[in-house]
Amino acid sequence: MLLVVTYSRAARQTLRNACEAHEETVVRRFGRAALFEETEFGAFLAVRLRAEYGVDVQVERTEPLNEFETVPDEVREAARAYADREHASTPYAKFATGDDHPEPAAMKDREL
Amino acid sequence: MRVDDGETVRSGRVVDARHLDLSRTEVVAAIRGDAAGVTVECPEPGPAHERVGDVHPALSVSIRGVLAAAARSRGHTVPQDDRIAEVESELADVTVPAASTRPARADVADRADDVERLDERVAELRGRVQALRERDAEADEAEAELAAAMRDLTEAQTELIAARERHDAATETARAARDARERRMELEDRLANLRRAAREALADAIAEEYRDAVAAAPWATPADPFEAGDVTAALAAARVADLCAPVVLSCDHFADPTTAADWLDAAVLRL
Numbered sequence: 284m285l286l287v288v289t290y291s292r293a294a295r296q297t298l299r300n301a302c303e304a305h306e307e308t309v310v311r312r313f314g315r316a317a318l319f320e321e322t323e324f325g326a327f328l329a330v331r332l333r334a335e336y337g338v339d340v341q342v343e344r345t346e347p348l349n350e351f352e353t354v355p356d357e358v359r360e361a362a363r364a365y366a367d368r369e370h371a372s373t374p375y376a377k378f379a380t381g382d383d384h385p386e387p388a389a390m391k392d393r394e395l
Numbered sequence: 396m397r398v399d400d401g402e403t404v405r406s407g408r409v410v411d412a413r414h415l416d417l418s419r420t421e422v423v424a425a426i427r428g429d430a431a432g433v434t435v436e437c438p439e440p441g442p443a444h445e446r447v448g449d450v451h452p453a454l455s456v457s458i459r460g461v462l463a464a465a466a467r468s469r470g471h472t473v474p475q476d477d478r479i480a481e482v483e484s485e486l487a488d489v490t491v492p493a494a495s496t497r498p499a500r501a502d503v504a505d506r507a508d509d510v511e512r513l514d515e516r517v518a519e520l521r522g523r524v525q526a527l528r529e530r531d532a533e534a535d536e537a538e539a540e541l542a543a544a545m546r547d548l549t550e551a552q553t554e555l556i557a558a559r560e561r562h563d564a565a566t567e568t569a570r571a572a573r574d575a576r577e578r579r580m581e582l583e584d585r586l587a588n589l590r591r592a593a594r595e596a597l598a599d600a601i602a603e604e605y606r607d608a609v610a611a612a613p614w615a616t617p618a619d620p621f622e623a624g625d626v627t628a629a630l631a632a633a634r635v636a637d638l639c640a641p642v643v644l645s646c647d648h649f650a651d652p653t654t655a656a657d658w659l660d661a662a663v664l665r666l
Contacts (some may be wrong), residue, residue, distance in 0.1 A: 290576035292583050304417060315580075338495050338569055 285329050286343040288316040292375060294336040303330050318345070357385050396437035396641050396662055398422075409656045410641070411665045419666055420644055425447045426640050426664075437662065440640035443468035447633040450626060451645040458628045461600035464604055465636035471600050475593040482589060486582045495571035498564055499558070499565040506555040513548040520544050601635050608634045614648050614657070634659050 289295040295315040302309045304319050308325050310318040319325035321344070333340045350359050361384035365375055376387055397406040400417055412422075424450070425431040427440055440448055446456065446464040513529055520541040527534035556593035608631035609620035616627055623631065626646055631634035633642055642655075643664035 290573055291580055292587075295580070320415065337497070338493065341569075341573060 284310055284321050284345045285325050286316065286321040286341075286345050287319060287329050287332060288341040288343075289336070289339060290315075290341065291336060291339040294332060294339045297332060297335065298340075299312070301332065358390060361385055396435060398664065399434040399436075400432070401537070408662045409652045409665070410663070411652045413665055417666060418497045419449065419451060423643055424666060426643065431574075435641070435664070437641055438639035441468050441638070443633075443636040444638055444640050447629045447636060447642070448640060449643045449645075450633065451643075452626060452627055454625045456625050457630050457633075458497065458623070459594060460596040461629060461632040462601055462635070463594040465605075465632045466597035466601045468600070468636040468638065470637075471597055473593045473596040473600070473623060475589045475596065479586065479589045480591060482582055482586045482601070486579065486586065489575055489579045491575045491579055491584065492572040494565070494569045496562065496565040496569050501561040503557045506558040509551040510548065510555050513544060514549050517548050518545045521560050523607065532609065568641065583640075604635045605631055608632075609613065611658075612648075613650075613654075630659065633661065636661075638662075 291296050293381060298317060300313065302312050306327060308320050308328060310320055319328055329342045364384065365378055368378055375390055379386055397404065397411060398410050398412060400415060403415060405412065415575040417464045419432050421431040422435060425433050425435040426437060443464040446461045478501060520537060524534050524537045524541050527537055609616050609627060610625055612627060612631065617623055641664040642659055643666060644655055644662050645666045649658065652663050656663040
């Protein structure tokens with residue numbers, strides 16, 4: 284999908300108008316951002332905003348994340364274990380040291 | 396005021412210029428100090444004049460908006476004013492880096508095209524060299540061409556990698572620059588909200604006087620002054636406002652220009 288985020292009031296207003304006029308191409312709207320279908324028309328809407336407002340419009344291409352394909356096992360397992368932790372108040376950093384899960388700092392240094 | 400269209404000079408608190416061939420836009424421009432084919436000497440118009448200083452049948456006004464302007468002309472202030480000034484100065488301090496990624500994006504695409512084109516050329520030449528060799532034909536020239544194309548391809552690939560790196564760097568810079576843009580938009584939103592609240596408060600401050608003005612109009616007006624038409628609303632707001640510059644009147648709501656000036660408590664230039 285195409286993620287369009289606006290950074291000025293004028294660009295945001297034009298995005299809103301575009302979303303209202305082209306509901307079929309809009310997958311989701313979030314205030315000053317929207318997800319468009321990844322079609323030529325979705326690209327047209329996004330590029331048209333970018334052409335008008337330049338850097339005030341950010342366009343990203345998104346794809347679903349399949350963690351089984353992309354995320355290393357230990358990270359996935361850590362996430363799962365942390366979601367099931369006993370005490371909701373335990374911060375991950377502390378949880379990780381106790382149970383041999385990857386350190387947050389180490390994970391931050393590694394690109395996916 | 397003193398009105399001079401180059402032929403006739405009229406002066407006084409009330410000028411009836413109906414028989415002169417003056418255009419409304421020219422007269423209003425002259426009052427507001429813009430170049431025009433007519434001269435109007437009068438006190439500086441304040442911001443309220445912009446809203447209610449030119450009353451004509453096709454006028455379109457927001458009642459709360461003109462009331463706020465009228466309240467300002469009377470020196471009313473509202474609690475939001477300080478905050479508005481603060482946000483305006485914060486906004487003036489926000490510097491937003493340009494950080495366009497457009498050249499970098501276009502460059503990557505161009506380099507990728509080059510690589511693709513040269514890739515095809517190398518494949519084609521390779522095929523030709525092989526065909527020549529299989530036929531035991533002279534292949535030196537084709538081999539030289541192939542070698543040159545491969546060198547070009549390597550060079551283009553290197554340039555593509557460099558272009559991608561420049562694009563990544565530009566994208567990072569643009570992301571950082573968006574923090575400032577986000578901050579600017581937040582401030583602009585806050586300013587718009589404060590201005591709206593200030594406008595409402597200002598309009599409330601003189602709503603009663605406006606109600607009385609509408610009721611005192613010498614023409615038929617609705618019972619609810621906020622249902623009044625644009626011209627009635629503008630005239631009532633003008634009556635409430637403190638206007639130094641003459642009101643340009645192009646409507647038939649008053650018996651004569653002097654009555655209008657008395658009712659509005661302002662100088663009147665009747666067209």
